[in-house]
Amino acid sequence: KTHHHTWNITYQYKSPDCFRKLAVTINGESPGPTIRAAQGDTLVVTVHNMLDTENTAIHWHGIRQIGSPWADGTAGVTQCPILPGETFTYRFVVDRPGTYMYHAHYGMQRVAGLDGMLVVSVPDGVAEPFAYDGEHTVLLMDWWHQSVYEQAVGLASVPMVFVGEPQSLLINGRGVFNCSPPAASNGGGAACNAFGGECGWPTLFTASPGKTYRLRIGSLTSLASLSFEIEGHTMTVVEADGYYVTPVVVKNLFIYSGETYSVLVTADQDPSRSYWAASHVVSRDPTKTAPGRAVVRYASAAVDHPRTPPPTGPRWNDTASRVAQSRSFAALPGHVEPPPARPDRVLLLLNTQSKIDNHTKWAINGVSLSFPATPYLVAMKHGLRGEFDQRPPPDSYDHGSLNLSSPPASLAVRHAAYRLALGSVVDVVLQNTAIPPPNGRSETHPWHLHGHDFWVLGYGEGKFVPEVDGPGLNAASARGGAVMKNTVALHPMGWTAVRFRASNPGVWLFHCHLEAHVYMGMGVVFEEGVDVLPRLPASIMGCGRTKGHHY
Ligand SMILES: O=C1O[C@H]([C@@H](O)CO)C(O)=C1O
Numbered sequence: 001k002t003h004h005h006t007w008n009i010t011y012q013y014k015s016p017d018c019f020r021k022l023a024v025t026i027n028g029e030s031p032g033p034t035i036r037a038a039q040g041d042t043l044v045v046t047v048h049n050m051l052d053t054e055n056t057a058i059h060w061h062g063i064r065q066i067g068s069p070w071a072d073g074t075a076g077v078t079q080c081p082i083l084p085g086e087t088f089t090y091r092f093v094v095d096r097p098g099t100y101m102y103h104a105h106y107g108m109q110r111v112a113g114l115d116g117m118l119v120v121s122v123p124d125g126v127a128e129p130f131a132y133d134g135e136h137t138v139l140l141m142d143w144w145h146q147s148v149y150e151q152a153v154g155l156a157s158v159p160m161v162f163v164g165e166p167q168s169l170l171i172n173g174r175g176v177f178n179c180s181p182p183a184a185s186n187g188g189g190a191a192c193n194a195f196g197g198e199c200g201w202p203t204l205f206t207a208s209p210g211k212t213y214r215l216r217i218g219s220l221t222s223l224a225s226l227s228f229e230i231e232g233h234t235m236t237v238v239e240a241d242g243y244y245v246t247p248v249v250v251k252n253l254f255i256y257s258g259e260t261y262s263v264l265v266t267a268d269q270d271p272s273r274s275y276w277a278a279s280h281v282v283s284r285d286p287t288k289t290a291p292g293r294a295v296v297r298y299a300s301a302a303v304d305h306p307r308t309p310p311p312t313g314p315r316w317n318d319t320a321s322r323v324a325q326s327r328s329f330a331a332l333p334g335h336v337e338p339p340p341a342r343p344d345r346v347l348l349l350l351n352t353q354s355k356i357d358n359h360t361k362w363a364i365n366g367v368s369l370s371f372p373a374t375p376y377l378v379a380m381k382h383g384l385r386g387e388f389d390q391r392p393p394p395d396s397y398d399h400g401s402l403n404l405s406s407p408p409a410s411l412a413v414r415h416a417a418y419r420l421a422l423g424s425v426v427d428v429v430l431q432n433t434a435i436p437p438p439n440g441r442s443e444t445h446p447w448h449l450h451g452h453d454f455w456v457l458g459y460g461e462g463k464f465v466p467e468v469d470g471p472g473l474n475a476a477s478a479r480g481g482a483v484m485k486n487t488v489a490l491h492p493m494g495w496t497a498v499r500f501r502a503s504n505p506g507v508w509l510f511h512c513h514l515e516a517h518v519y520m521g522m523g524v525v526f527e528e529g530v531d532v533l534p535r536l537p538a539s540i541m542g543c544g545r546t547k548g549h550h551y
Pocket residue numbers: 162353435439443516517
């Protein structure tokens with residue numbers, strides 16, 4: 001079945017948390033509509049860029065784009081941005097059931113609210129390994145009152161002006177910013193004038209006593225790592241990034257930008273009242289950000305809003321409980337193919353923040369990524385060698401002498417790429433470090449891979465030592481149970497190891513899913529098998545060296 005959607009992308013005044021600001025909208029909405037399809041269906045989304053002064057591109061987060069790498073929607077990697085006034089059509093097959101998302105992938109545009117959820121159901125007649133009575137989507141975001149332009153210019157300035165902590169957390173695009181002091185000291189104040197009466201705590205769903213609901217939860221925060229909970233209820237995690245997991249019961253679900261989970265919630269509490277759902281910032285200073293809130297209402301509840309105080313959330317700096325939850329997820333037997341026994345290539349990727357020419361940059365093995373004007377996919381397929389840096393970035397770093405608290409400074413900003421042998425098995429070990437003083441902390445980085453899912457082989461504390469920890473990755477692979485995901489957390493001062501098969505011809509971004517961080521260079525590019533791709537569609541061209549060329 002083919003589903004057609006037509007989207008007009010426009011700037012509009014919105015007040016999602018009662019503070020009026022510009023948002024990038026889809027047919028007037030931010031977040032955009034939830035798209036639904038069944039496994040094997042084709043989605044055709046016609047995007048009219050009506051922004052007038054700004055490009056756009058839309059990424060289908062978690063969809064592997066097998067056979068359609070030009071539809072991945074990553075400006076600078078898989079396509080030219082869609083110019084103001086122009087139209088681009090994304091056409092792709094959703095090949096796996098699961099909970100996915102979509103969002104802008106041009107500059108930092110996602111911060112301005114161009115995002116939404118994409119739900120792929122199992123085909124008719126196929127049973128899922130759990131039962132439920134109803135299903136709802138929950139999209140978690142963070143929100144700033146400053147414009148995306150000011151954020152981007154600040155990050156690129158000398159000295160760097162950081163975006164700061166978000167003013168609000170949104171649930172399904174709604175929140176309430178406390179406009180009265182002292183909360184208003186973080187970006188509030190006089191301009192706190194609601195526009196269109198949109199803000200407020202949304203109702204997530206209405207529950208019937210005894211019934212079980214599937215919540216498809218996605219996070220598209222731009223900076224914050226979150227804890228999500230529902231007052232008085234536990235949640236049973238059954239799906240992560242489109243793969244079934246062995247059920248895990250949690251009170252707080254830790255969810256990082258770019259991740260999705262399905263949880264089952266049973267309406268087993270007092271049916272005469274309503275309950276709070278809440279999102280809280282973890283791993284960063286939570287005090288400047290109004291928590292997200294929403295309502296779970298029982299059908300027989302006398303009042304809409306709970307009279308109870310909202311949950312206060314877990315301790316924000318309790319890294320150990322977050323690592324423990326990451327480790328608690330295992331593949332549901334029979335639903336995830338086990339990983340290959342060993343890799344053909346190992347990339348050890350050191351994550352650092354330091355200065356390059358006085359600009360604050362994130363870098364991977366000393367190389368900070370910037371996006372070229374000519375998309376990698378076109379440059380590589382057509383052999384436009386001058387359009388990206390031909391020197392491969394380093395596969396490793398000097399792990400022997402590494403001090404996590406004072407890692408080496410970065411070297412250069414480059415349009416670099418790793419070229420992977422088609423079909424090869426690649427291990428990536430992400431190594432976290434501390435940011436230089438005065439910050440001095442080590443942050444959480446959710447890493448997202450385009451075009452593939454990876455097996456999560458393990459999380460470790462401190463320094464990854466190849467001779468000691470390396471064999472453990474093959475052992476983890478042999479043990480089975482490794483979950484497949486497309487986004488994984490790199491925890492503070494730790495390492496995370498993943499394995500994937502480079503079997504999807506195309507060029508794919510692998511990056512920290514925090515908008516500020518990828519904007520400051522925190523990503524790498526993988527190429528595999530561009531030579532076996534058919535002719536690229538002309539619609540992805542028209543910028544850089546592809547301007548005016550007829551291929
Ligand atoms: O990228 C970042 O920069 C700041 C800080 O490290 C420097 O001000 C911060 O908290 C980030 O996440």
